[in-house]
Amino acid sequence: QSIDEKRHGVWVRAMSDSLIHSDACYSWILSTTIPKLVRYYPNVLMTLMKNLMEIPDLQANLKVLGALMKCLRLANKETKLLESESSGVVSRVIELSLSCSDEKIALEAFAFLTEVKKPSSPISLIDLQLVLRFLTENANSQSPSFRQNMFSLLSNLLISLVISANHLSKVNTDDSKLHLIAYQKFIGSALSVFTDGLGTSANY
DSSP: OOHHHHHHHHHHHHHHHHHHHOHHHHHHIIIIIHHHHHHHOTHHHHHHHHHHTTSSSGGGOHHHHHHHHHHHHHHHHHOSOOSGGGHHHHHHHHHHHHTOSOHHHHHHHHHHHHOOSOTTSOOOHHHHHHHHHHHHHHTTOSOHHHHHHHHHHHHHHHHHHHHHHHHHHHHOOHHHHHHHHHHHHHHHHHHHHHHTTOSTTOOO
């Protein structure tokens, strides 16, 4: 191991232990330490996430799951770490977070799915399926603020879908046509989620 690799290992172990066991350092590490460290050593972030995911009964540990979601949002915004080799980590974090009992963590995951950095490119159909599942499970949430945030994030995704659809219609390939059909089905299914639930007991 190089000196840098050994140094990274020390940092990752220290941050992992603090995020798991220390309430006092938790917010400081997420808001200050990790962003500064990732600026110079971006690979540290994915190593940290893999370490955190090794703890038992991860879904029940809201503090660690929240830290993982924060790390994932940081990776998406400031680094180019979300490549194919990290897809398993990303998928697992998103899956656990979307079904999390903590509304803040669940919305973090939903925001990650609805943030489209390049709307001119095809939007992941797997992500759209996850969005639809989240809408189905939460459309009638009892929390007005939760629903408001969910609809706001969804509106951003719909705008990106329109931009992406306009681009794909100009490309006119078999793959672009399949994407356009999938977009139409997604919008139809999303509308059905809300219209099917309309009634005297509906929360929207």
